[in-house]
Amino acid sequence: MIPLGSVNIVLPLLVGIPLLAAIATTVVDSRRWRAGISVTFASLQLLLIVLWLVTLQHTGADAAYRYVLGGWNSPLGINLVADGLAKVLLLITAVLVLVLSIYSAIYFTDPAKTTRFWPLWWLLVTGLNAAFIGADAFNIYVALEMIGLAAVALVGLAGTRTALTAALRYALVGLLGSLCYLLGVSLLYRTYGTLDLAQLATETQADPMTAASLCLISIGLLLKTALLPLHFWLPPAHASAPAPVSAALSALVVKVSFYLLMRFWLDVLTPATTELAMNLLGILGAGAIFWGCIAAFRAQRLKLVVAYSTVAQLGYMFLLFPLVAASHSPSSITGAAAAAVVYFIVAHALAKAAMFLAAGNIQMFNNHDTVDKLQGLARTQPLAVLTFAIAGVSLIGLPPSGGFIAKWLLLNVAIGNGVWWWAIVVLGGGLLAAAYIGRVLHVAFSHPVAQTIDTDNANAARHPPGGMVLCALALAACSILLGFNAEWILNLLDASVEPPIPGVGGMQ
Amino acid sequence: MTLNKLLPLLIVLSALLPGLLIFCTGEQRLWLRRILNLGGNLSCLTLIALLLHGVYNSEVFETRLPLLPGMDLVLHADALSLLFVTLSGLLWFLTTLYAIGYLEATQNRSRFFGFFSLCVAATLGIALAGNLITFLIFYELLTLTTYPLVVHKGNAASLRAGRIYLTYTMTGGALLLAGVVWLKALAGPLDFTATGILAGMPHLDPGHLKVIFALIITGLGVKAALVPLHGWLPAAMAAPAPVSALLHAVAVVKAGAFGIIRVVYDVYGIEFARDLGLTIVLAGIAAFTIVYGSVRALFQDDLKRRLAFSTVSQVSYIALGTAIAGPIATIGGMVHLVHQGLMKITLFFCAGNLAETLGIHKVSEMNGVGRRMPLTMSAFTIAALGMIGLPPVAGFVSKWYLGAGALEVEAYWVLIILAASSVLNALYFLPVLHAAWFRPPNPTWVPKQSVMETPWLLLIPPVMTAALALATGVFAGVFSSPLSWAELIAAREYGQKLVHTIDLAAISLPQLGWLVITPLLLAVGLLIPSARRLCISIAPWAALPALLAALLSSPTSNTLPGVFFGSVLKLDQTSQVVLLLAASLWLITGVYGKGYLADHKHLRRYTLCYLLCMAGSFGLTLSQDLFGFISFFTLMSFAAYGLVVHSGTPEAMRAGKTYMQWVIIGEVLLFAALLGLSTSGGGNTLGDIEIGAQPLWVSWLLILGFGIKAGLLATHFWLPRAHPVAPVPASAILSGLMVKAGLIGWWRFLPLGEVSLVDAGLTLLSLGMCGAILAVIVGLTQNNPKTLLAYSTISQMGILASGVGAGLVEPKLWPALSSALLLYAVHHGLSKAALFLSVGLTPTSVDKPGLSGLFWGIILIPVLAMIGLPFTSGALAKTALKMSVAETTTLLQLLPLATIGTTLLMLRFVDLLRQTNRPATTISSGDRLQYLGYVILVLLVISVTYWIPQAEIFIEHTFSYSAVSNSLMLPAAGVLIFLVIRNYLAQTKPVPAGDAIVIIEKFCDRLKKAADNLQGSFKIDMNFPGKSVGRISTMLPGTRLEQRLLLQCQPGVVFIAIFVCLAFMIAFN
Amino acid sequence: MSQEMLYCAAGIALFGIGMFGVIVATHIIRKLIAVNIMGIAVFMVLLATARHGAVTDPIPHAMVLTGIVVAVAGTALCLWLALQIRLLGRGTKGEPPR
Incomplete structure (x- = not known):
């Protein structure tokens, strides 16, 4: 479709670089070298993407880029494609991978752990990139499995019983989900004889087979995205993983399956979708927001608070579906609702990663993360608390932060289309988020009570190195900076966020 | 950029x-x-x-x-x-x-x-x-x-x-x-x-x-x-x-x-x-x-x-x-x-x-x-x-x-x-x-x-x-x-376009401003420790510029555009007379006070209040704009609180409280009144305002608001409490000068001589006359000379008020009436101040009967002036008043009655003064200052009213046969009556100072007690604290429910349920 | 019903059985076996699909091969995790203090 331009080589490189890094970190036998290689590759990857995007902006070429690997066209060959949505997700992935790599380079000091961590980490990144730019449904399955297995292994890296149990449950859920997905894809192939998403999009009809496959694909992906009430596996897994892994899981991994849901529902299998089902997803999303916030408020451990916060924030993303259903716009994947949700994904990724890193720092300093015992933290760990608070600001959706812009866009769509009840959900969710963030800050600002940490733990506790603190703070700062100019991300997305003309929706 | x-x-x-x-x-x-x-x-x-x-x-x-x-x-x-x-x-x-x-x-x-x-x-x-x-x-x-x-x-x-x-x-x-x-x-x-x-x-x-x-x-x-x-x-x-x-x-x-x-x-x-x-x-x-x-x-x-x-x-x-x-x-x-x-x-x-x-x-x-x-x-x-x-x-x-x-x-x-x-x-x-x-x-x-x-x-x-x-x-x-x-x-x-034409050059201080600023500067000086002693000692002389302006200056006017909303200070013939009264009283009481309070505590606080009051009284005399007037009025009223409670006795405190309550009520009434005036009259300075166009409610508020200051009947309660408890010079100022502020207010802001307001005028007239007579009755029962004088003030102010009332009813009377009222005000101001000051004087040594006689002699002069014996200021003032009302209003027929009442009061005063046990001593330096002030004041009482230009038209009538005989007959009648009731008076229990307010206060006390009891039985916590956020947790068990639902009861069931649900909905197409 | 359809239907039925197993079974090994059954079921559907048209389609074969690799990897990982948990024992060794 599109001639092989010099820039197109970027797409395979995006899979190649992390894969190469995975191999390199396996081969090298030094903690420092692994870290060095990783940071270098991460920087390379980010540099590449940024340069690519800047070039694209200047040439002003077509939105979707396709690369045909080895000249084998679909369905046999592997095709890579990147549209606006994928570009945004690739960029945010690259940014987070760089920061998290730096953080991990300092975080993992045990050589045995680094041996396992870095290859798995790069495998995860490979999977992420591949999933975003995969052009056919089966390649995406492979990427999903890659992500799933790497993520499970990374969760298990913590080595505690809780972490291992969580990892095992996570693994089973992942397998179950991807098998459902695979069955759905098989049925699609059976019906249409192709796996290429672009081709499928032109051919799909609303027949029972397509409906069944949509159903299977959706349930598989919903399970992986941890939409309430299928979220049961997420909090333990995200809360017990090592800090950088938690950050990556919450910020990126769950987004992949959501990204695929978006693709299938709004682009590929649109004829088979129904308004009712979209509203069901929205209602589950609303439920997730409220349940996640309440559970986060009740959670005893700081990382669990953050993990439940992810459950809640995922709920916001699912508001996309009812909003799209309400807007009746034909090109829903680039519509205002999708733009809002993508912005939300980006904002949440930055804020949540920052929050998990801050939580990790706090845990390292106190050697525990029981919320009720964190008194006086604002004095002992001011930067960690500041990071947590800034990230919290974005999660609550207060200006000036990316979260605010995302929420603004969501509200704009909701109110513009006359579905104000979703606006109430968004606003109420923000207030509930303020409650659990406020609870943590409340404890952090209070006077420390008598030293409760027993000597055992006191010995184990140590100040997190400055680099780790700065990484977390940098992400938090990014989440704030994101709120100052939303235009470039939206431009990248090629989406229009102009509200519908007054009078079209339910305003009259 | x-x-x-x-x-x-x-x-x-x-x-x-x-x-x-x-x-x-x-x-x-x-x-x-x-x-x-x-x-x-x-x-x-x-x-x-x-x-x-x-x-x-x-x-x-x-x-x-x-x-x-x-x-x-x-x-x-x-x-x-x-x-x-x-x-x-x-x-x-x-x-x-x-x-x-x-x-x-x-x-x-x-x-x-x-x-x-x-x-x-x-x-x-x-x-x-x-x-x-x-x-x-x-x-x-x-x-x-x-x-x-x-x-x-x-x-x-x-x-x-x-x-x-x-x-x-x-x-x-x-x-x-x-x-x-x-x-x-x-x-x-x-x-x-x-x-x-x-x-x-x-x-x-x-x-x-x-x-x-x-x-x-x-x-x-x-x-x-x-x-x-x-x-x-x-x-x-x-x-x-x-x-x-x-x-x-x-x-x-x-x-x-x-x-x-x-x-x-x-x-x-x-x-x-x-x-x-x-x-x-x-x-x-x-x-x-x-x-x-x-x-x-x-x-x-x-x-x-x-x-x-x-x-x-x-x-x-x-x-x-x-x-x-x-x-x-x-x-x-x-x-x-x-x-x-x-x-x-x-x-x-x-x-x-x-x-x-x-x-x-x-x-x-x-x-x-x-x-x-x-x-x-x-x-x-x-x-x-x-x-x-x-x-x-x-x-x-x-x-x-x-x-x-x-x-x-x-x-x-x-x-x-x-x-x-x-x-x-x-x-x-x-x-x-x-x-x-x-x-x-x-x-x-x-x-x-x-x-x-x-x-x-x-x-x-x-x-x-x-x-x-x-x-x-x-x-x-x-x-x-x-x-x-x-x-x-x-x-x-x-x-709209709101054009601002303000000439910045006009903000230079004009000369009239100095009259007000001088005392204020001294007041500020009091705050500086090193200048304190000096400021206290020269405080009375702060009135000197005002005195000079009153005596020497020709009528003039200064606009101060930057001050307030554009203030105008104006010295015209009327305000010159009032300023003369004010300046001389301030100066004299100041000198007197230096003697009286020589070794007193809290001299700094007293001097501060004294100076602020002085500035206020000069300011309100000169101000021609609403803001300026009310500012100075307030300054004077509030600073006077310090004078009232100066002695710090429980009695003074109570008097201060009553005073303050009424001041606040007055302020609020006046605020509304002046506001109405500026809105309906279309401006802030008297030059702009059409006084005659004021709505009726404004007039009523003005009558009441200034009535409080003027001691009008039914709003006078604070006066008999506050005036007697103050130190003697302060009482003199309060009774002699400050009550006149109310009169000036009426003068300025009521549509006198322009519009006839019959209802309001008659009300004012009746309240004034009733006050003039009732105050005499209550005053006669008093056995504290100062309280008696306070009631006398109410009585005299009643006469003045009824004069203003007459002017309201009959606009054509006003030109003559205004001069007469001015004379009366000056007369009363000087004499009343002198009377109060006389209370503070100590009789000189008994061994020199001549001196003692002299003492009583000079004390009697203001008494006689008050009664209005021929050739005194009182005679002039009364004649003028009688002439100018010209028998048109029936209520003023009661004026002779008021004269008799005044005579009674004055006789009773002298009686009380004689009875008070005051050891005669030799004159100390402090006493000398007191005597100096007093003597000057007495000289003024005798002479000043005759100098005033407004008096000219009345002077010849004062010396007419009928006037002289009148001014002899009535006091004589008063003396006769006094002789009859004198013994009886000595035995009566005095009506408590503040008369009716005592009853109101008792009622309020009981109400308060009842309210307290009520509050005790129905305690309503009006606090509205934020609901504890934590409360939510007890309503919704968090993760435990989740565990029971999702983890123990097989998450897979949920999975299947969602699956079926989704399938159903997609199939429902 | 053609043979290919039968295979396909059987595959789907097997998928259901596998899913039932994953959900109902409590023991981890049983669960893993059930997951593998689900995998096999999907492969059956794919293989049936390969015979769908006139000529045998190679793509489903490629998919099955890849799928097997993935399934093996997943199973291995799960088994390793189960083993680790078993080795750690029932206590709270290695837990972060609460």
């Missing part, structure tokens, strides 16, 4: 960057932090000055950053934002100074000052926001940055406060956000425009706009502390004092109020909002908040809580002014934004000083603190008086404009709200002031360490803000005053 495009951004950054840098400074880097702080402050102020200059030269300043497609982050400087920016910048500077002093050697200062600067940056952003979305962003940022300040102390109370604060503001923020998004969806980018965005969009559905308005105002109302959204404010008192100051005066509550202004004017457009029926609701809520806040403040013993509730009340003035929806009320609301800020920040600084220096947190602990911390409490006093709305402090200006604005749109109920609020404010502030200045201090306080009562960093900010609060009131008319800015904005909002 040019500077014009950058400047608004730079202003915000000038607060933001120091804040961020301060976070990075180490805890111990004291000076680095101070330099950063003050550097930020000063650069911010410089930039604001640049901005002001630019806007004045009508340059456009706007920073526009893209935020979303079709929506920009706009920082724009218009007149309204400048008002708020300047306030924020200035008060930030002072608060920083204060905070540096306050947080000396505490923990977490970097964090504190960092957030402090960020908070100001957010406030500046709010001020400069050019559209609703920018406003919203900074508004929320403010919430975030103030939270760490509120919880700074980290104790349970402040954490609770923080939680409540967050709960309220977050909810408010969410509502605001909803409203803004909705509005944006309807109307586009929402850039503020002077006449409102929405007014130009007629296609919008009013129903939606109303709901949006409700959402936005509720959101803003949380910060503006409108009831019932105010709950966080009193709780937030747990924060350190500088934070409270900032929260209350500049940042948070103001942001809310400012937002309301923005939304009503620049988004909806005032006329559009009014047409939608939105403003009236807002006005109702604001009015309720004003009253509610004041009532709650009344019952707080904690000083900061009292101030907090006061803020709740005061901030709603801004909303009220906005909601009244008239140009003048708009000015009032906007200017209150600044004025309230200045006053409230002063109050909080002072409260902080008290807590820091002496550990005082409660009102009940403040007894006598004025003596320990005079400067702090002076600042507190100015601010508190301003809060009550007393001229010339800034608060009055706002109230005046609010009231005038309400009258303009005929919202008369607002006047009642303002009056109620003033009374309530007085009720909760005046006891504090009284306790601070007039109660004995607590001996356990830390004594002063140095000359300063507290560290200078804590002292300078409140003193400066208090001075500013005073200055913005006094110089309200100056071009750069907040009032002028507010006028500018209002002109813009209403699309």
